[in-house]
Amino acid sequence: MPRLVPTLTAAEAAARIPDGATIALSGSGGGVLEPDELIKALAERFAKEGHPRDLTVMHALGIGDGEGSGLARLAREGMLACLIGGHWSWSPELQGMAAAEEFAAYTLPAGAIMHLYREIGAGRPGLVTPIGLGTFADPANGGGRVNAKAKADIVEKIKLDGKDYLRYLPRPIDVSLLRATWADPHGNLSCEREAADIDNYVCALAARNSGGMAFAQVAERRDAPVRPARLARVPGVLLEGVVIAPGQKQTCEHDYDPAVSGEAPPPDAPPSLEVPAGVRGLIARRAARELAPGMSVNFGFGMPDGVPAAAAELGIDLGWTSVEQGWHNAEMLGGRVFGAGRHAQAQVSSPDQFDYYSGGGPDIAFLGMGEMDAAGNVNVSWLGKHVVGPGGFVEITQRARKVVFCGTFEAKGFRAGAGPDGRLAIEAYGEVPKVVEKVRHITFSGERARRDGQQVVYVTERAVFSLQPDGVRLEEVAPGADPRRDVLDRMGFAPALAPGLGL
CATH class of the missing domain: 3.40.1080.10 (Glutaconate Coenzyme A-transferase)
Incomplete structure (x- = not known):
C-alpha cells in the first residue's frame, strides 16, 4: 500500500524548515502556480521567531504581483543569505535589499535554473549547456553576480570537444515549495485548474533526491485518486506534506477561468485584438x-x-x-x-x-x-x-x-x-x-x-x-x-x- 502523504498546516510546514536551508520556489509572476500561502507562513514564522534565517532561495521565473505577495514577503533583514533569481521585478523590496548588499544576489537564465533542478534531482554534475555564453551568466562577464556580496562561483566555463560551454554548478535543495489544484490521498498532485505547470516536478525531484523535503499548497484534498493517472503532474512519493489553501486563486487576476487552464473549448470565432495606440x-x-x-x-x-x-x-x-x-x-x-x-x-x-x-x-x-x-x-x-x-x-x-x-x-x-x-x-x-x-x-x-x-x-x-x-x-x-x-x-x-x- 503506497504511503499516505500527510496534510499539514502552512505553519507546520514552515516550522520544519531549518536555518541556512536552500529553498526552491516553483511558480511564475502574478500568482501563476505560486505557493504564496507557504511563503507567507515562512515569513510569519520569521517575524515571530527570527527563524528560519540565512536562507538561500532559488526561483526561475518571477514570484509575486508587485504588491507585496510572493518573494516580497521574504524581504526581512537576516532572513536571506543568498537569492538566485531568474526574474526579480515583482519584488521591488528585494531589488532594493540586493542593491544595499543585504544578501548575496545572483541572476541566471530561467531555463538554466529549471534545468539545473532536473540535473540536481538526477544526480548529475550540474547543467552543461551553451546557454548564457557571452552574456552576464558567463564567468567572463560576472557569472551571474549582481552585487559585491555575491562572491561564490555558481557558474564555470568548460570545454568539451574543443567547444566552450557553461556549467551551472549543482547544490543540494533542502526544501521545495510547490502549488497545485488538488491532491489525492497519496499526495499525487493535479494542476488541472492552474494556468501552467511551470517547474513543479523538477523542483520536487531536486529536493527529494537531495535528501530534502517538498511541500505542496493545494486548494483541496480529495478522496479519489487522480484520473486519468497521467494528470498527476507530481507523484506523491516526492512530497513530504500537503497544505490546503481553500482561498487559492488561479492567478492574481482570476479566481478561476476555465479558458486560462485550457479546460474550456475555444470560441467559434477568434477574439478581436486591438493594436496598442x-x-x-x-x-x-x-x-x-x-x-x-x-x-x-x-x-x-x-x-x-x-x-x-x-x-x-x-x-x-x-x-x-x-x-x-x-x-x-x-x-x-x-x-x-x-x-x-x-x-x-x-x-x-x-x-x-x-x-x-x-x-x-x-x-x-x-x-x-x-x-x-x-x-x-x-x-x-x-x-x-x-x-x-x-x-x-x-x-x-x-x-x-x-x-x-x-x-x-x-x-x-x-x-x-x-x-x-x-x-x-x-x-x-x-x-x-x-x-x-x-x-x-x-x-x-x-x-x-x-x-x-x-x-x-x-x-x-x-x-x-x-x-x-x-x-x-x-x-x-x-x-x-x-x-x-x-x-x-x-x-x-x-x-x-x-x-x-x-x-
Whole structure:
C-alpha cells in the first residue's frame, strides 16, 4: 500500500524548515502556480521567531504581483543569505535589499535554473549547456553576480570537444515549495485548474533526491485518486506534506477561468485584438512585418505583446505561438499575468518548453529591448539601479533562428505619437538613451549571434537596425523622423548605413 502523504498546516510546514536551508520556489509572476500561502507562513514564522534565517532561495521565473505577495514577503533583514533569481521585478523590496548588499544576489537564465533542478534531482554534475555564453551568466562577464556580496562561483566555463560551454554548478535543495489544484490521498498532485505547470516536478525531484523535503499548497484534498493517472503532474512519493489553501486563486487576476487552464473549448470565432495606440502600435506593426507564414513564434514580456494584434490587422499569418510558461497557440495575456493564456491547444511543463527553446525550436522570437549597443548586445536584465533578471530571454534569444528586439529609442520623458497618416510625430525626446555605445549588462550577445549566423533585427519607433558581420547597420528611418537629427545625432555610436538611405 503506497504511503499516505500527510496534510499539514502552512505553519507546520514552515516550522520544519531549518536555518541556512536552500529553498526552491516553483511558480511564475502574478500568482501563476505560486505557493504564496507557504511563503507567507515562512515569513510569519520569521517575524515571530527570527527563524528560519540565512536562507538561500532559488526561483526561475518571477514570484509575486508587485504588491507585496510572493518573494516580497521574504524581504526581512537576516532572513536571506543568498537569492538566485531568474526574474526579480515583482519584488521591488528585494531589488532594493540586493542593491544595499543585504544578501548575496545572483541572476541566471530561467531555463538554466529549471534545468539545473532536473540535473540536481538526477544526480548529475550540474547543467552543461551553451546557454548564457557571452552574456552576464558567463564567468567572463560576472557569472551571474549582481552585487559585491555575491562572491561564490555558481557558474564555470568548460570545454568539451574543443567547444566552450557553461556549467551551472549543482547544490543540494533542502526544501521545495510547490502549488497545485488538488491532491489525492497519496499526495499525487493535479494542476488541472492552474494556468501552467511551470517547474513543479523538477523542483520536487531536486529536493527529494537531495535528501530534502517538498511541500505542496493545494486548494483541496480529495478522496479519489487522480484520473486519468497521467494528470498527476507530481507523484506523491516526492512530497513530504500537503497544505490546503481553500482561498487559492488561479492567478492574481482570476479566481478561476476555465479558458486560462485550457479546460474550456475555444470560441467559434477568434477574439478581436486591438493594436496598442501610439508608439507601441508603430513598433508592433513594423515588427510584425518580420513574420513569414508557418513560423514557430515566441513572444516576450512587454513591448512585443502588441505584435499578434498588429499581425491580425495586417493580415499576416501569426504561425505557431508559444511562451516559456508552457502553452502553445493560446490567446496571450499580459501585465502581471504574462505567461498565462486562454484556450491553449497544448500545455507542457516549462523545463520541457525550455528544451524546445534551447534546442533551437523557434523560427522567430519577439523580445523587449532595454538597451542595445554598437556590438549588437541587448540588455533587459539590469536597468537603472536594480537588477531585473532575464526570465526566459536568454534561452529564447540565443537559439531562435531570427530575433526581433522591440523597444523605444529613448526612455524617461520620451513622448511621441502617430499622425492620421501613420507618420511618427516626436513631441519630446527622452532623457535616457537606449541606443548606447556599451550596454550595462549583456543579456543578448551580439558577438555570439554573429558567430552563429543568427538573424537579428532591432525595431524602434523611429529606426530599424540589423546585426551584420561587421556590426550594427541602420536599415530604415520611420516616416516623420529626421535621419540625422532624430536618429544618428541621438545614438551612442555611428552605425553602418544601408544602401539607399540617402545619408
